[in-house]
Each structure stands twice: as structure tokens, then as C-alpha cells.
Amino acid sequence: MPNLSLEASLTQSRDSGKKLLVPYVTGGLGDWVEIVHAVIDAGADAVEVGIPFSDPIMDGPTIQEASQRAIEGGATPTGILSEIKKADFGVPIAVMTYYNIVYHAGHQRFASTLSDCGISGSIIPDLQLDEAREWIAQADSSGIDNVLLAAPSTPTQRIKALVDATRGFIYGVGLMGVTGERASLSSSSTEVARVLKAHTTKPVLIGVGVSNPSQAEEVVRIADGAIVGSALVRRMLEGQGPSGAYAFISELRKAIDSLKP
Amino acid sequence: MSLMNTPSSSGRFGDFGGRFVPESLMPACLELEEVFNQAWNDPEFLGEYHRILREYGGRPTPVTRLGRLSSHLGVEVLIKREDLAHTGSHKINNVIGQALLTKRMGKKRMIAETGAGQHGVATATAAALLGLECVVYMGEVDVKRQALNVFRMKLLGADVIPVSSGSRTLKDAINEAMREWVTSVESTHYCIGSVMGPHPYPYMVRQFQRIIGDEAYEQTRVMLDGEVPDYVVACVGGGSNAAGTFAGFIDSRSRLIGVEPEGGAAINNGIPGIVHGMRSNLLQDDVGQVLEAHSISAGLDYPGVGPEHSYLSSIGRAEYVTACDQEVLEALQLVSRLEGIIPALEPAHAMAWLIREAGKKIPAGSTVLVTMSGRGDKDAETVAEILGGGI
Numbered sequence: 001m002p003n004l005s006l007e008a009s010l011t012q013s014r015d016s017g018k019k020l021l022v023p024y025v026t027g028g029l030g031d032w033v034e035i036v037h038a039v040i041d042a043g044a045d046a047v048e049v050g051i052p053f054s055d056p057i058m059d060g061p062t063i064q065e066a067s068q069r070a071i072e073g074g075a076t077p078t079g080i081l082s083e084i085k086k087a088d089f090g091v092p093i094a095v096m097t098y099y100n101i102v103y104h105a106g107h108q109r110f111a112s113t114l115s116d117c118g119i120s121g122s123i124i125p126d127l128q129l130d131e132a133r134e135w136i137a138q139a140d141s142s143g144i145d146n147v148l149l150a151a152p153s154t155p156t157q158r159i160k161a162l163v164d165a166t167r168g169f170i171y172g173v174g175l176m177g178v179t180g181e182r183a184s185l186s187s188s189s190t191e192v193a194r195v196l197k198a199h200t201t202k203p204v205l206i207g208v209g210v211s212n213p214s215q216a217e218e219v220v221r222i223a224d225g226a227i228v229g230s231a232l233v234r235r236m237l238e239g240q241g242p243s244g245a246y247a248f249i250s251e252l253r254k255a256i257d258s259l260k261p
Numbered sequence: 262m263s264l265m266n267t268p269s270s271s272g273r274f275g276d277f278g279g280r281f282v283p284e285s286l287m288p289a290c291l292e293l294e295e296v297f298n299q300a301w302n303d304p305e306f307l308g309e310y311h312r313i314l315r316e317y318g319g320r321p322t323p324v325t326r327l328g329r330l331s332s333h334l335g336v337e338v339l340i341k342r343e344d345l346a347h348t349g350s351h352k353i354n355n356v357i358g359q360a361l362l363t364k365r366m367g368k369k370r371m372i373a374e375t376g377a378g379q380h381g382v383a384t385a386t387a388a389a390l391l392g393l394e395c396v397v398y399m400g401e402v403d404v405k406r407q408a409l410n411v412f413r414m415k416l417l418g419a420d421v422i423p424v425s426s427g428s429r430t431l432k433d434a435i436n437e438a439m440r441e442w443v444t445s446v447e448s449t450h451y452c453i454g455s456v457m458g459p460h461p462y463p464y465m466v467r468q469f470q471r472i473i474g475d476e477a478y479e480q481t482r483v484m485l486d487g488e489v490p491d492y493v494v495a496c497v498g499g500g501s502n503a504a505g506t507f508a509g510f511i512d513s514r515s516r517l518i519g520v521e522p523e524g525g526a527a528i529n530n531g532i533p534g535i536v537h538g539m540r541s542n543l544l545q546d547d548v549g550q551v552l553e554a555h556s557i558s559a560g561l562d563y564p565g566v567g568p569e570h571s572y573l574s575s576i577g578r579a580e581y582v583t584a585c586d587q588e589v590l591e592a593l594q595l596v597s598r599l600e601g602i603i604p605a606l607e608p609a610h611a612m613a614w615l616i617r618e619a620g621k622k623i624p625a626g627s628t629v630l631v632t633m634s635g636r637g638d639k640d641a642e643t644v645a646e647i648l649g650g651g652i
Contacts, residue, residue, distance in 0.1 A: 054550040055536055057439045058283045064426055076548050099281055100535040104549030128284050151285035177444040
């Protein structure tokens with residue numbers, strides 16, 4: 001069976017009038033496989049699975065702690081990938097990691113392993129477009145959609161290049177900062193969403209600083225979907241388990257579904 | 262064309278370097294590259310940079326002939342006295358340059374990482390001089406072992422933020438400074454302390470440090486009757502004093518030697534990888550997690566190395582060797598007793614290699630220039646504790 005295409009799948013859902021919800025789960029942390037099942041049961045359209053890296057410069061304290069705990073607990077890239085293969089989640093899975101993990105394995109080997117494990121996408125926050133061309137070509141040829149990020153600081157000319165080169169969706173970074181929960185949604189989140197929507201028909205998802213149902217609802221008024229990471233990972237760290245994850249993602253689902261097109 | 266010229270437009274030295282940063286930081290990296298290139302060709306900027314280093318920084322620093330050590334070793338030892346520069350190390354050369362760039366970009370605040378505290382002190386100093394705000398990130402472990410420098414930074418008006426993530430040393434201080442920079446990039450310049458990070462930092466910092474090698478080249482030619490030293494030796498953590506020193510001798514016949522700490526020898530024991538915005542040699546495990554370095558010297562306690570050093574090693578122009586903690590301690594004491602100069606633990610690595618290899622790899626009668634990148638006051642407590650008895 002061919003892998004579920006991230007872009008085709010998300011575009012289809014978006015075009016059917018649905019807002020998209022993509023939770024982030026730190027791979028290798030505790031009962032993460034059950035958590036992924038739970039968030040899918042709660043209505044996730046795709047799931048981002050983090051492969052922990054020792055030096056995650058785009059992540060705030062929550063995901064740093066989750067990454068460190070997972071690594072100390074013996075999590076490895078191949079271990080996480082083979083769990084994904086075994087689990088066969090039924091929605092598109094994108095791995096989120098840092099470039100050294102990819103580079104260390106080698107582009108070709110990493111891309112074919114992802115493909116072999118039924119993974120549809122990659123998100124590598126420290127691999128910006130100018131350095132990403134070789135990886136994108138390799139990912140393309142293995143059927144992996146490499147998702148690029150656009151930031152509030154990105155100038156218009158570069159936005160055009162980013163939406164052109166991204167696959168799967170364009171990941172709008174909601175604020176100038178690292179991942180983590182915030183008390184309120186940054187105004188830059190909707191601004192980034194607006195700019196990206198004006199430049200592409202690919203799905204526009206906003207992540208970083210989207211922490212609760214009302215913030216998710218607010219951001220999908222403009223964007224096609226929301227990515228929620230730290231708020232979910234904090235619940236994992238607190239030991240809320242699959243039922244806690246299910247309840248939280250269900251709330252988010254309900255909030256963004258309540259939005260009338 | 263010189264081997265240490267400008268990197269490619271993507272910031273490459275051979276296969277090394279580049280710009281592996283979050284998208285949020287790309288505009289700042291591109292702006293910095295443009296502003297630096299303009300400034301570096303602007304006589305007014307260069308005039309100001311050299312004036313401050315002369316009138317305030319104590320440049321040019323002398324080259325000293327170490328008579329008693331030379332007799333002891335049977336080779337002729339000269340040292341470039343960066344320990345005599347203001348703030349006690351070569352770090353002042355770089356921070357004056359970057360502080361001037363900060364003002365040129367209209368920014369009012371600098372952040373910096375520091376390991377030994379020398380770069381933090383230098384940044385706090387430049388910030389005080391030029392009226393900029395300054396925040397320094399420092400691993401908790403280093404805050405403890407370099408308490409004197411923490412106090413100096415505070416006296417100079419800087420905020421020191423202890424970093425408790427990861428190994429709580431230099432590597433994590435850099436991560437935390439980068440995370441903060443993503444948040445504050447509009448108003449803030451990240452003043453990186455070594456020839457590392459995303460392009461243009463490795464190139465820019467080398468240019469600000471090349472004053473060491475350019476001066477030393479002229480000075481040693483006078484002292485050696487028109488000759489250059491047979492060996493030019495410097496310690497390498499990130500590698501800024503070595504890059505600055507090598508730049509002055511790259512086109513000469515001098516053999517260039519970088520001395521890494523045994524527990525943090527990225528070129529000797531690492532393989533190419535990506536961390537802190539650059540591709541360079543990196544200590545990492547078998548899946549690509551970055552390993553912690555372990556060195557007696559906080560300033561060299563770093564698992565990576567500047568990309569230009571990886572390049573110089575790959576083409577064989579510079580040679581990289583190691584020194585262990587024990588020989589470093591012995592070197593520090595020997596130089597102190599014979600010459601009345603207490604080296605910092607970092608340049609004591611360069612001295613340790615020289616002392617070990619004089620008359621062996623370094624033929625008797627050779628001439629050797631060592632960059633004395635900083636003075637040892639800051640390490641007194643660490644050394645006293647190890648030697649027993651404390652201060």
C-alpha cells in the first residue's frame with residue numbers, strides 16, 4: 001500500500017470544508033504510541049511525531065524536557081521509526097526532528113527509512129530553504145513531503161519561495177519565539193496566516209504558541225489548521241496518559257469544528 | 262589567492278559552515294552579513310574599530326621571547342600577548358567589532374553566551390563602553406567554576422542568566438542564547454564569541470580576530486630577522502584565537518598547529534555534523550546526538566569547532582593535536598615559574614603541546630610562536646583546588 005500523501009490528504013480534508021488539527025507528540029516518551037492512537041481517535045487529521053535531538057534550539061522548556069527524558073530513556077531514531085511502522089496509524093504521520101539526525105543517517109538512507117515505515121512527511125526546523133534543496137530532492141523521490149516553516153520575520157519575496165518549495169503544507173510559525181504554551185494567541189499568528197493564505201493554495205497550518213481550544217479556534221478563522229505541541233506534551237509529562245490526550249484533543253477538535261465556514 | 266579568504270556565498274569553507282538556523286533567524290543572518298561586509302570595507306568603521314582597540318584595548322599587544330623556557334626546551338619560544346589585552350584575553354577584539362556593528366544596525370542590546378566567562382566579560386565591557394544593554398547566558402556549571410567572571414560581568418552592568426538545560430555548560434548556553442535571539446531579534450544582536458555559528462559569524466569573527474595574526478606576523482618577522490616562526494600554535498575550542506592567529510600566517514611557510522583539549526577534540530575525535538547553525542566536526546554518538554565535552558578549561562569545553570578549522574584540517578593546511586588536563590596543569594605551572602606569566606587554562610593547552618613535543622615532533626632549534634590567548638587569574642581557584650589546598 002502506498003503511503004498516505006500528507007499534502008493530498010490535508011488538501012482533500014481542507015477542501016471538504018474541514019479545519020485541520022495536527023498534534024505533536026514526542027516520540028520515545030513513555031506511552032507515546034498509545035498517545036498517538038488517542039489523538040487520532042480524538043480527530044487528528046495528521047500527527048507530527050518528534051524524534052528527539054540533544055540540542056533542540058527551536059523548542060522551549062516543555063519539549064526540551066520531553067526530548068531529554070526520551071533520550072535518557074533510550075529512545076533512538078530507528079526505534080521510534082520502527083514503532084511507527086508497526087503501529088500503522090491510519091492517518092498521515094510527519095516526523096519532526098533536527099537536521100543532524102537526518103544528516104547523520106544520510107539523506108538517502110533516512111528518506112528510504114521514512115518511506116519504508118509508512119511516514120508521509122518531514123519537518124526539520126533548523127533546515128531552512130537555502131540549505132534544504134538536496135534533502136527536498138531526496139525526500140521528493142522517496143515520496144516524503146518536506147514541510148518548510150515561514151516566520152513572522154520572513155519577507156514577502158521569501159514567502160513566495162517558501163510556499164513554492166514546501167510540500168504537504170506550509171508551517172506558519174505563530175510568533176517570534178520557540179515552542180511553548182502562551183497565555184494568549186500572539187497577533188502575529190493571524191497575521192502570518194493571512195500572509196501565507198494570500199500566497200498559496202497549499203494548506204496553511206499555524207503552530208508555536210497555539211495552546212488551547214480558544215486559541216486554536218481563533219487561529220483557524222484565517223488558517224486552514226492548527227498544530228498543537230507543547231500543550232499536549234506537557235500533559236504527557238504530567239502523566240495524563242492516553243485518556244488525558246484524548247480529552248484535550250477532543251476539546252480542540254470541537255472548538256475548531258464549531259467554526260462555521 | 263589566500264587560503265583564508267572569504268567563504269562562498271552560502272557561507273561555506275569547503276564542505277563546512279553554512280546557515281542551519283530556524284527560518285525566523287534568516288533575515289537577521291542576512292542583514293548581519295550585509296552590514297558586516299559594508300562595515301569591513303568602510304574606512305570610517307575600520308578606523309573606529311582600530312582606534313578603540315588601540316586607545317582602549319591595549320593594542321598592539323607585544324610578542325615576548327620566553328628566554329628561560331626556550332633554554333629549558335631547546336626551541337625558541339615566542340608568545341603573542343593577548344593576555345595583556347583589556348579584559349585579559351583576545352575576546353575584546355571580536356566584541357568591539359560586534360558592538361560597533363550592533364550600533365550600526367540600530368540595535369540597542371547584545372546577548373552573548375559564555376563558557377569560561379571571558380567572552381561574557383568582554384561583551385559586557387564593550388556594551389558598557391558603547392552604551393548598550395547586555396545579557397549573558399552561562400551554563401550553571403560554569404557559573405560555579407568561574408564565579409569571579411560572573412561578578413565582573415555584573416559589575417559591568419550585564420545580566421547573567423544561568424542555564425540549567427542539558428550539560429549546563431557552553432553548548433547549552435549557546436542553545437539558550439539562540440532561543441532568546443529568535444524572540445528578540447528585532448532589537449537585539451547576538452554577539453557570538455567564537456568562529457562558530459551560522460554564516461556570517463565564523464567568517465566575521467575570524468576577521469575581527471585576525472588582528473592577532475596580522476600583528477604577530479609583522480612582529481615575529483622583525484624579531485626573527487625577516488623569517489616567520491617554524492611553528493604557529495594556538496589552542497582550539499571554538500577556535501577564535503587560533504583562526505585569528507592562523508589568518509596572519511596562512512600564506513607563509515609556518516606550520517599551523519591547533520591544540521584541542523583531549524576531552525573536547527572535535528577535529529580529532531568528531532565527525533561532520535550540524536549544531537548551532539553550522540556544519541563542522543562534532544562530537545556525537547552513533548545516532549547523531551551531540552555529546553558533552555569534558556575539559557578542565559571551561560573555555561574549551563565545547564563538542565564542536567569552528568567550520569574553518571574543519572576545512573583547514575581537511576585540506577591539511579593546519580594540523581590539530583590534543584593535550585590532556587594533566588599536562589595542561591603542568592604547563593601552566595612551568596610557564597608561571599620560568600617566565601612570571603600565568604597562562605589561562607586555554608592557552609596552557611598550546612603550551613602543553615609545545616612542552617611535550619619540543620625536541621620530538623618539534624626539532625630542536627625550531628622557532629615557535631604560541632598565542633597566549635588569555636591570562637590565568639580567572640582559573641586560580643580551579644587550579645588551586647586541583648593542586649590541593651585551595652586558595
